Amino acid sequence: MIQFQYIRASTQKTAIETTAKDATAMFIAGGTNLVDLMKRGITTPQKLVDINNLPLKNIDASTGRIRIGALALNSAVAENKLVLDRQPLLAQALNAGASAQLRNMATVGGNMMQRTRCPYFYDTAMPCNKREPGSGCGALEGFNRMHAIFGFSDKCIAVNPSDMNVALVALDATVHIAGPKGNRTVPFINFHRLPGDLPQKDNNLEKGELITAVEIADNPFNKHVHYLKIRDRASYAFALVSVAAALHLDGNTIKGVRLAMGGVAHKPWRLTEAEKALVGKTVSEGTFRQAAEIAMQGAKGFKYNSFKLKMGPNAIVEALKTAAGIV
Amino acid sequence: MAEKKACSLPGDQASSNESRRDFLKQSSLLTAFAITPGVVVKAAESKWDEGIAASLEKMPLKLEINGVKQSLQVEPRVTLLDLLREQLALTGTKKGCDYGQCGACTVHVDGQRVLSCLTLAVMAEGKKVTTIEGLATGEQLHPMQAAFIKHDGFQCGYCTPGQIMSAVACIKEGHANSEAEIREFMSGNICRCGAYPNIVDAIMEVKQGGQQI
Numbered sequence: 001m002i003q004f005q006y007i008r009a010s011t012q013k014t015a016i017e018t019t020a021k022d023a024t025a026m027f028i029a030g031g032t033n034l035v036d037l038m039k040r041g042i043t044t045p046q047k048l049v050d051i052n053n054l055p056l057k058n059i060d061a062s063t064g065r066i067r068i069g070a071l072a073l074n075s076a077v078a079e080n081k082l083v084l085d086r087q088p089l090l091a092q093a094l095n096a097g098a099s100a101q102l103r104n105m106a107t108v109g110g111n112m113m114q115r116t117r118c119p120y121f122y123d124t125a126m127p128c129n130k131r132e133p134g135s136g137c138g139a140l141e142g143f144n145r146m147h148a149i150f151g152f153s154d155k156c157i158a159v160n161p162s163d164m165n166v167a168l169v170a171l172d173a174t175v176h177i178a179g180p181k182g183n184r185t186v187p188f189i190n191f192h193r194l195p196g197d198l199p200q201k202d203n204n205l206e207k208g209e210l211i212t213a214v215e216i217a218d219n220p221f222n223k224h225v226h227y228l229k230i231r232d233r234a235s236y237a238f239a240l241v242s243v244a245a246a247l248h249l250d251g252n253t254i255k256g257v258r259l260a261m262g263g264v265a266h267k268p269w270r271l272t273e274a275e276k277a278l279v280g281k282t283v284s285e286g287t288f289r290q291a292a293e294i295a296m297q298g299a300k301g302f303k304y305n306s307f308k309l310k311m312g313p314n315a316i317v318e319a320l321k322t323a324a325g326i327v
Numbered sequence: 328m329a330e331k332k333a334c335s336l337p338g339d340q341a342s343s344n345e346s347r348r349d350f351l352k353q354s355s356l357l358t359a360f361a362i363t364p365g366v367v368v369k370a371a372e373s374k375w376d377e378g379i380a381a382s383l384e385k386m387p388l389k390l391e392i393n394g395v396k397q398s399l400q401v402e403p404r405v406t407l408l409d410l411l412r413e414q415l416a417l418t419g420t421k422k423g424c425d426y427g428q429c430g431a432c433t434v435h436v437d438g439q440r441v442l443s444c445l446t447l448a449v450m451a452e453g454k455k456v457t458t459i460e461g462l463a464t465g466e467q468l469h470p471m472q473a474a475f476i477k478h479d480g481f482q483c484g485y486c487t488p489g490q491i492m493s494a495v496a497c498i499k500e501g502h503a504n505s506e507a508e509i510r511e512f513m514s515g516n517i518c519r520c521g522a523y524p525n526i527v528d529a530i531m532e533v534k535q536g537g538q539q540i
Contacts, residue, residue: 001404002404003402003403003404004403004404005403006386006403006447006449008449008452028447028450031445031446031447031450032427032442032445035406035427035445035446035447036426036427036445038404039425039426040426048403048447050449050450052450075439098515099430099514099515099516100440100493100496100497100500100502100512100513100514100515101430101433101440101441101442101493101515102427102442102445102515104439104440104441105441105442105445105446234510234511234514235510235511235514236514236515
């Protein structure tokens, strides 16, 4: 690994100032993605600002919302009683991600900041516009089995690998950010980016900005939820396709629904049109199938990932059926 | 084939000892500069003394490993895994993939199972680390070690220290209530020999035995 300067930040202010003024400085929290990328020479910060001593670990709830500190560990969030009671979809998604060891290290903010990536991003012998802008995309004509079917560009077809992000986008979370110019909030759906012409930018965070918390407003989606993750092995693998489904039912009538997919785009992919098609309908496999067809409109496969065009809608139907309890 | 040329030295004084000494001095200095990482060059350029110090010098690190307090000096880029194996000769913790994919390097930090290959040692400041060497009590094996032997929970043995550390944590976390749950929560530990059924049996037995672990 390259040498770097290591600084342990004791206040949020110094952490932000130090990182904002130095183009080669990065925050480090759990380090599960960053240290990996540094070992491979893909990410080469010359200064690491360790933020683990900042007081951002709390998970608390007050009227109308649950607030999760950016440094709360993935395992701690997945086992938190408030989360399990109010937002079980988030707990399910977290437990579907990575391994027990990684969830004990990875933080909520770090999970959001893990790179959208593919094997060509990791292979420094291959072109990758995300790793080396302008070098080309190895995946476009390469082995693109894991890649995007929505929202890609000719610059990048990688997918965001986070499971947590899929649940958070479905649950309409809000991201709290502190930065050199002050604080701001961003709707979760606007936090991550599509690749466009700047695939090197995964999200809309500005230099020196720090995620401080994620908030989820209370919602009626605490009962009929399911996170379905389809992957090459039973556990500890990235999703080929995943679906976060949450239903608010009144008897058999769908009063509200939230749907999002993972493993299909450069960012967690919310299925707004399919949601609209479901509201007011009666729970049935046929209804779910119709919504799934709507969800897949605009999807396009590549040479090796066209199976996702079939796996996607099937996964949506299965997730909704399980959430509704009609398996 | 490139034509082989004699190494020519600068100036007419090339053969004099004086010049040769100067040249060697100068060139080794240049070499030293060339292999110096960018951060130091940058720090030097901006006369940023503390920058040089922080990137080149080792940092003090105090932590407790297997009940023994350690006061060490490490470079920031040293992982906990390399610290254990290379500096402290605790080679029970294995380096499998070194990229957080196999679980062979699993240790406990403040009681939580983590991957030592993705943990910078400096980030374990003030923490309590337990490795496979810290599980047994003298000659008395830890119940999980004994169960792995009884159930033949390994073949080549390379993943075993990580499996055992993970298995102990799996029970402590309360994630060993069924075979399916054990398999899910042990999925971060890969065994190329495929000893999984026996590993699950060993964990089930320790869990059901209700021993202090």
